[in-house]
Amino acid sequence: MESSSKPSSRKSLMLGNFVHSQTPDELKFFLDAAIAVDERGKIVGIDDDSADVHTAKKQLLCRLRWHEHDVDVYSCKRGQFFFPGFIDTHVHASQYPIVGVFGESTLIHWLQTYVFPCEERFSDEKVAQQVYTACVQRTLAHGTTTAAYYTTTHVAATNLLAKICFHLGQRAFIGRVCMDRDGDLSPECLRDPSSQEALSRTSKVIEFIDDLDPDYDLVSPILTPRFALSCTPKAMDGLSKMHCKLHLPIQTHISENPLEIKDVADMYPNAGSYAKVYDTYGLLTPKTILGHSVHLSEGEARLIRERKSKVSHCPCSNSALGSGEARVRWLWDRDIDVGLGTDMSGGYSPSILEAARQAVLVSRHLAMKAPDEETRKKVNLSVAQVLYLATRGGAKVVGLEDKVGGFEVGKDWDAQLVGLHVVGDHKEGRHKDHGNVDLFEWDLCNWKDIVAKWMYNGDDRNTKIVWVKGRQVHPRPC
Amino acid sequence: MESSSKPSSRKSLMLGNFVHSQTPDELKFFLDAAIAVDERGKIVGIDDDSADVHTAKKQLLCRLRWHEHDVDVYSCKRGQFFFPGFIDTHVHASQYPIVGVFGESTLIHWLQTYVFPCEERFSDEKVAQQVYTACVQRTLAHGTTTAAYYTTTHVAATNLLAKICFHLGQRAFIGRVCMDRDGDLSPECLRDPSSQEALSRTSKVIEFIDDLDPDYDLVSPILTPRFALSCTPKAMDGLSKMHCKLHLPIQTHISENPLEIKDVADMYPNAGSYAKVYDTYGLLTPKTILGHSVHLSEGEARLIRERKSKVSHCPCSNSALGSGEARVRWLWDRDIDVGLGTDMSGGYSPSILEAARQAVLVSRHLAMKAPDEETRKKVNLSVAQVLYLATRGGAKVVGLEDKVGGFEVGKDWDAQLVGLHVVGDHKEGRHKDHGNVDLFEWDLCNWKDIVAKWMYNGDDRNTKIVWVKGRQVHPRPC
Numbered sequence: 005m006e007s008s009s010k011p012s013s014r015k016s017l018m019l020g021n022f023v024h025s026q027t028p029d030e031l032k033f034f035l036d037a038a039i040a041v042d043e044r045g046k047i048v049g050i051d052d053d054s055a056d057v058h059t060a061k062k063q064l065l066c067r068l069r070w071h072e073h074d075v076d077v078y079s080c081k082r083g084q085f086f087f088p089g090f091i092d093t094h095v096h097a098s099q100y101p102i103v104g105v106f107g108e109s110t111l112i113h114w115l116q117t118y119v120f121p122c123e124e125r126f127s128d129e130k131v132a133q134q135v136y137t138a139c140v141q142r143t144l145a146h147g148t149t150t151a152a153y154y155t156t157t158h159v160a161a162t163n164l165l166a167k168i169c170f171h172l173g174q175r176a177f178i179g180r181v182c183m184d185r186d187g188d189l190s191p192e193c194l195r196d197p198s199s200q201e202a203l204s205r206t207s208k209v210i211e212f213i214d215d216l217d218p219d220y221d222l223v224s225p226i227l228t229p230r231f232a233l234s235c236t237p238k239a240m241d242g243l244s245k246m247h248c249k250l251h252l253p254i255q256t257h258i259s260e261n262p263l264e265i266k267d268v269a270d271m272y273p274n275a276g277s278y279a280k281v282y283d284t285y286g287l288l289t290p291k292t293i294l295g296h297s298v299h300l301s302e303g304e305a306r307l308i309r310e311r312k313s314k315v316s317h318c319p320c321s322n323s324a325l326g327s328g329e330a331r332v333r334w335l336w337d338r339d340i341d342v343g344l345g346t347d348m349s350g351g352y353s354p355s356i357l358e359a360a361r362q363a364v365l366v367s368r369h370l371a372m373k374a375p376d377e378e379t380r381k382k383v384n385l386s387v388a389q390v391l392y393l394a395t396r397g398g399a400k401v402v403g404l405e406d407k408v409g410g411f412e413v414g415k416d417w418d419a420q421l422v423g424l425h426v427v428g429d430h431k432e433g434r435h436k437d438h439g440n441v442d443l444f445e446w447d448l449c450n451w452k453d454i455v456a457k458w459m460y461n462g463d464d465r466n467t468k469i470v471w472v473k474g475r476q477v478h479p480r481p482c
Numbered sequence: 483m484e485s486s487s488k489p490s491s492r493k494s495l496m497l498g499n500f501v502h503s504q505t506p507d508e509l510k511f512f513l514d515a516a517i518a519v520d521e522r523g524k525i526v527g528i529d530d531d532s533a534d535v536h537t538a539k540k541q542l543l544c545r546l547r548w549h550e551h552d553v554d555v556y557s558c559k560r561g562q563f564f565f566p567g568f569i570d571t572h573v574h575a576s577q578y579p580i581v582g583v584f585g586e587s588t589l590i591h592w593l594q595t596y597v598f599p600c601e602e603r604f605s606d607e608k609v610a611q612q613v614y615t616a617c618v619q620r621t622l623a624h625g626t627t628t629a630a631y632y633t634t635t636h637v638a639a640t641n642l643l644a645k646i647c648f649h650l651g652q653r654a655f656i657g658r659v660c661m662d663r664d665g666d667l668s669p670e671c672l673r674d675p676s677s678q679e680a681l682s683r684t685s686k687v688i689e690f691i692d693d694l695d696p697d698y699d700l701v702s703p704i705l706t707p708r709f710a711l712s713c714t715p716k717a718m719d720g721l722s723k724m725h726c727k728l729h730l731p732i733q734t735h736i737s738e739n740p741l742e743i744k745d746v747a748d749m750y751p752n753a754g755s756y757a758k759v760y761d762t763y764g765l766l767t768p769k770t771i772l773g774h775s776v777h778l779s780e781g782e783a784r785l786i787r788e789r790k791s792k793v794s795h796c797p798c799s800n801s802a803l804g805s806g807e808a809r810v811r812w813l814w815d816r817d818i819d820v821g822l823g824t825d826m827s828g829g830y831s832p833s834i835l836e837a838a839r840q841a842v843l844v845s846r847h848l849a850m851k852a853p854d855e856e857t858r859k860k861v862n863l864s865v866a867q868v869l870y871l872a873t874r875g876g877a878k879v880v881g882l883e884d885k886v887g888g889f890e891v892g893k894d895w896d897a898q899l900v901g902l903h904v905v906g907d908h909k910e911g912r913h914k915d916h917g918n919v920d921l922f923e924w925d926l927c928n929w930k931d932i933v934a935k936w937m938y939n940g941d942d943r944n945t946k947i948v949w950v951k952g953r954q955v956h957p958r959p960c
Contacts, residue, residue: 101922104938105931108864138905138920324938326846326862352839352938354918361830362843368804369847384804386586427616437915440832440942442616444579453583460582460802460830463941464918 015070016041016417016474019057020080023455024088024410025392028336033451034411038064039086040075041417045474050413078469083426083443083454087391088410089149089418089470090356091398094255094295094316094345096154097165098123100139103349110326111261111350112189119349120191123156127193132161136168139354143174143346144478146355147467149418150175152255152293152316152345152402154228157181157194159205163212170216170223173477175418177402179228179255180209182239190234199238206246222473224253226293231257232268232281244286253291253403255316256282259304260296261327279304288313293401295345296321297335298328305338314341314401317393319362321350329370332363332393333383343398344390356398357462360390364459387456421469424458439465493548494519494895494952497535498558501933502566502888503870506814511929512889516542517564518553519895523952528891556947561904561921561932566888567627567896567948568834569876572733572773572794572823574632575643576601578617581827588804589739589828590667597827598669601634605671610639614646617832621652621824622956624833625945627896628653630733630771630794630823630880632706635659635672637683641690648694648701651955653896655880657706657733658687660717668712677716684724700951702731704771709735710746710759722764731769731881733794734760737782738774739805757782766791771879773823774799775813776806783816792819792879795871797840799828807848810841810871811861821876822868834876835940838868842937865934899947902936917943 018039026032038060040049049068054060057079065072080086102122106114125131143151151169153176155162162180169176182203183189184196196202210225217223227243229235247254259265259278268278275281279300282288290312297315300308308315317330327350335342344359345351351359367385374380385393399409408418425438428445440461447453458466470478496517504510516538518527527546532538535557543550558564580600584592603609621629629647631654633640640658647654660681661667662674674680688703695701705721707713725732737743737756746756753759757778760766768790775793778786786793795808805828813820822837823829829837845863852858863871877887886896903916906923918939925931936944948956 100920101925102931104919104935106934106938108859108862134905135922142918142920323843323846326849326858328850329847365801365840365843368801369807371804372806380804381586384586427612437943440620441582442578442620444613447579453580456584457582460584465915 013043014076015043015074016076018078018086019061021085022411023085025396028389028392031388039411040064040068041474045417047413047415047417083424085422087420087422088395089420090147090394091343092148092151092346092356093293093343093398093401094318094347095151096348097136097139098126098156099349100135104352106324111264120194124193126156126158126161129160132164136165140168140172140174142354144470145464147420147470148356149472152177154179154181157183157196159208162209166213166216166223173472173475175472176223177226179226180206181228181230183230183234184239185234185236199236202239203242227252227254229256237285240285240287247289254287254289255293257295258297259299265299277304279307283307291403298322298330309339316345316401317342318345318347318351319366320353320359321347324352325350329366332385341400342393343401344393356394360394360459363390363393387459417471417474419471420467422458422466423468424466437465439463491521492554493521493552494554496556496564497539499563500889501563503874506867506870509866514538517889518542518546519952523895525891525893525895561902563900565898565900566873567898568625568872569821570626570629570824570834571771571821571876571879572796572825573629574826575614575617576604576634577827578613582830584802589742598672602671604634604636604639607638610642614643618646618650618652620832622948623942625898625948626834627950628880630655632657632659635661635674637686640687644691644694644701651950651953653950654701655704656701657704658684659706659708661708661712662717663712663714677714680717681720705730705732707734715763718763718765725767732765732767733771735773736775737777743777755782757785761785769881776800776808787817794823794879795820796823796825796829797844798831798837799825802830803828807844810863819878820871821879822871834872838872838937841868865937895949895952897949898945900936900944901946902944915943917941
């Protein structure tokens with residue numbers, strides 16, 4: 005396999021329509037524009053004020069002193085636009101085989117019945133190779149250019165995931181889960197046999213990634229205490245020390261489900277709250293991603309805000325497991341950064357677009373309980389807001405807001421070309437599968453509606469090309 | 483176009499795995515079985531107790547005295563199964579162009595801002611031809627073999643939809659909407675100019691369908707007072723009389739959104755309830771489909787039960803428009819039949835599989851509020867239950883329970899072949915798009931999980947072939 009830390013070796017020019025989040029509330033549309041991407045995969049020029057795309061192209065080439073024959077050109081067709089790559093801030097790669105398999109469970113029962121038996125399989129590297137390859141290809145196909153992955157306790161399998169992401173070209177945080185606490189939530193065959201061993205296994209993964217991608221340019225380790233119920237204080241404390249020494253990010257679960265919260269309170273009777281358990285062991289940091297955060301108290305939100313930790317909102321998972329309805333607007337009002345997570349396989353879908361859609365719907369369910377119209381309107385998330393969560397919001401959560409999430413000079417070209425079907429076009433290829441979004445002639449001037457149609461009905465068929473750092477990672481060039 | 487009332491002219495033999503709803507709570511799996519379908523599209527034999535599919539086939543052919551060379555054979559591959567066609571009990575064909583376009587609205591505002599301007603376009607038959615063709619092809623592709631359609635007030639456009647369904651082979655109820663009441667909810671350009679004209683236009687559509695498909699074998703008219711807010715008592719009364727004379731089914735909306743309910747109470751101050759408005763004008767009958775029914779009172783449920791009217795649950799719509807969370811279990815407990823509706827474009831998706839998925843999720847949101855574990859478990863809908871709603875439940879709602887919804891001798895072959903991707907298969911065609919569901923080798927013996935994976939992550943790519951009355955309607959035979 006070709007090394008993917010090496011970006012595309014040619015310059016690129018992207019021509020046509022670009023959409024990204026300007027603010028949490030607003031999408032920006034640059035139409036008939038041009039963006040230039042250099043050999044390192046960085047955006048080095050944008051022309052968004054020309055009268056037409058031909059002029060934009062000419063001016064940008066001229067401004068950069070580039071020659072057309074040195075440049076790969078990607079032009080939007082009708083119904084197409086460039087959009088930033090999606091950022092999945094919480095996803096269990098090892099649970100990919102059981103997406104959609106819940107039985108009638110909620111969190112704890114589901115972990116024991118479905119998740120742990122699935123994770124046990126990863127002692128077999130052949131299984132890991134097959135599942136992780138399928139998972140990374142699948143998420144890339146859905147436009148996920150960055151993913152914060154949980155794996156299992158297995159070092160070899162975890163290293164394999166790092167290698168697969170690196171070679172397939174997905175930006176990834178690789179988190180070997182630490183679970184060293186005796187009990188139902190760390191079955192023996194998965195459990196780290198001691199806190200020391202949990203830390204030493206974690207170090208082995210870090211060393212492997214240090215060799216693979218020394219600058220963590222594409223792939224980085226992430227410290228991953230699974231959650232308070234499956235870790236010992238010693239392991240959490242050790243991971244916190246590693247964080248202080250190595251400045252690595254941290255990810256864990258918090259306040260997902262009422263029963264889990266009660267169990268945490270029983271296990272740590274003196275902590276005061278779930279968030280305080282993590283804070284006690286030094287795990288609430290500006291580089292910490294807290295999955296779920298559904299039922300946080302005001303005090304916990306305040307603490308998380310003080311520590312500048314981030315939240316991964318996982319609506320597909322919270323609805324499917326009946327965990328609860330996370331309050332994005334409430335978190336925003338408390339000045340906490342939020343991104344989206346698929347949380348496969350608590351979430352049933354590998355798609356961040358599906359997570360965005362469910363984020364809208366969960367906000368509607370929250371709004372149904374609003375006491376008045378004003379609150380209802382505030383609680384409801386808009387198309388623009390959930391697409392912000394999926395891109396720029398996610399970038400902040402994983403600490404990459406200077407690199408990805410939008411189209412600005414200096415950022416990396418992590419992007420997708422989205423294509424929607426215009427009814428009547430493609431006469432010759434009408435038996436081809438253009439996906440579920442149909443645009444009619446009269447839609448074409450209304451970009452807000454076009455993006456809404458994509459958000460509500462789009463899928464991986466609409467993600468035509470995906471780039472990470474300027475390199476085309478889907479469909480893979482032959 | 484070939485007439486589709488004419489069924490497939492050859493006998494067919496379906497071989498392999500069959501799944502259907504045995505009861506509302508239970509799926510039945512017949513593996514290595516065979517089903518014989520005659521030239522009229524009727525199931526004439528089932529062999530589900532042989533040791534293998536080869537024996538099943540041989541025995542069935544022998545029992546029916548059929549010769550193999552007279553028969554078209556369809557065999558399941560790995561990861562494939564036959565499933566009953568979906569029944570969409572509530573769908574606005576005319577709103578297909580605006581699926582996913584909501585802005586920040588709820589029901590009434592959305593009707594005025596998006597729906598009515600869209601429906602106005604159907605005075606142009608060219609628009610109707612384009613939109614209705616796209617809509618029927620799209621719903622067929624998603625496995626919808628029967629649909630209860632709302633159109634607009636336009637007669638010519640409505641007749642066109644009947645013709646398109648008939649020729650493309652979809653079983654359909656065609657409902658020209660009646661809206662003859664002055665006011666914001668019947669804008670002038672759409673309004674029937676008088677109640678008399680509303681009834682006479684309705685008769686014109688009935689006459690057209692009487693000519694097209696005299697026995698309503700595939701396409702039937704359905705009387706469609708849009709909803710209490712846009713109809714006069716005179717029109718409702720007239721439609722009720724037509725129902726009594728012609729025994730045609732009726733469809734309308736009820737109790738979707740709190741504001742709408744308030745408006746109905748204001749408009750009909752003496753009625754006593756929304757359901758009683760319809761009852762007063764003779765519209766609650768055993769052949770009445772009530773869309774939504776989100777906020778029904780105990781008294782309304784009792785009345786609906788007494789009248790034996792049916793309910794179309796539209797979860798995608800109710801969540802997207804923030805209308806509320808319909809209580810399927812509550813309706814079942816009150817002995818009311820329930821089916822699923824996409825309610826495009828209140829619902830954002832043409833897919834009944836998506837409606838099934840959202841029915842699960844909406845039930846989870848309801849369950850979150852349950853006072854105890856027992857209630858929670860009861861409120862939660864299972865995969866089996868929502869697939870029942872999508873097939874057999876829907877068949878009851880549209881009054882076709884003797885014809886479709888499951889695999890029994892005497893029923894019509896309205897079915898879909900579902901195909902899921904087995905990781906590692908299709909080596910040669912690995913660049914083909916197999917959809918989002920990945921089965922692993924170890925999944926293949928667990929049919930409950932296979933169906934769950936499809937329900938949670940499947941889409942139209944997994945619907946490989948669709949038949950109505952034994953005729954292949956998707957992909958269309960060349």
